[in-house]
């Protein structure tokens with residue numbers, strides 16, 4: 001495995017895909033080449049195994065000679081490979097199809113959560129090369145947690161030490177609000193005002209390039225199901241429940257993360273001012289009704305009770321558990337109504353624990369939304385359930401790093 005030089009790579013705290021890199025926004029010959037290389041690479045990533053030089057030339061309105069030169073550069077850098085010509089009889093010379101080279105350029109997605117640490121290695125073709133996880137050893141001690149994360153990530157990279165893989169860096173997903181300089185607040189990790197250089201010191205050999213809210217990165221994975229390829233619904237809110245409740249917003253395939261990158265804190269939308277005190281210090285937050293521990297507590301069960309077990313209690317006739325789920329459904333409906341009224345994003349995708357309990361809360365939540373969303377008669381707000389969202393954040397983290405390569409492949413061509 002080789003490491004691409006990252007000495008001049010800045011740490012980027014917020015998602016800004018679609019924003020041209022400085023090198024791609026000018027008009028120099030170098031920047032024009034960089035822009036064209038990115039355009040060709042994106043075409044190949046979007047149509048792997050079916051696209052040819054001729055079809056790229058037709059699509060872009062560029063000469064075949066120019067496209068061939070750019071494709072040759074991408075091939076020589078190991079970003080793209082040719083497939084064998086089709087053996088089917090046809091008139092003329094068969095087109096040589098192109099695809100991203102698998103197992104060559106890779107990025108590491110990292111995640112710290114309340115109970116779990118994760119690392120996942122993904123290559124440019126979108127193939128998951130390796131995944132591993134372990135328990136978070138301790139809460140409230142970032143150095144110990146990050147040392148364990150470093151071991152986890154390094155173990156994955158070591159598996160590929162003798163391969164031709166080029167490692168381009170990692171991105172870290174956290175449940176909190178993160179500025180350009182620090183983790184401002186991650187209440188469920190018990191981290192606050194934690195400088196990023198201090199946080200990342202134990203994982204410098206994993207070359208972290210981005211530290212971003214976990215729900216934002218999960219939404220990014222939905223909006224970019226393969227590296228460099230926008231897909232899925234154009235605009236949506238991904239709302240996920242774990243210990244806390246968070247959201248990642250996507251507008252026209254681009255993350256909508258607010259002025260400071262802190263948008264989406266739906267778990268702290270007030271749904272009842274006289275409600276219970278939240279970990280953030282306010283009262284009546286959505287999270288204080290539907291967070292994993294809060295839901296169990298309202299159901300009269302131990303805080304460690306999983307949401308599915310709360311549902312099982314409700315189905316068995318436990319009226320306290322039924323009331324907790326009903327109260328949670330109302331709380332979610334109020335919070336989602338506020339979010340849709342403000343953002344005009346009528347598609348909500350539920351993940352994590354919220355997907356687990358959806359059959360028990362959806363009807364009430366949707367009734368509340370129909371009543372409270374002003375534009376509901378015209379936009380017909382929808383809720384979709386994502387059955388398996390467990391590793392979306394760590395996938396989005398790796399895809400985010402690979403997007404940098406797609407935006408400016410010239411940086412990777414020697």
Ligand SMILES: [Zn+2]
Pocket residue numbers: 267268278279280281282285287
């Ligand atoms: Zn709160």
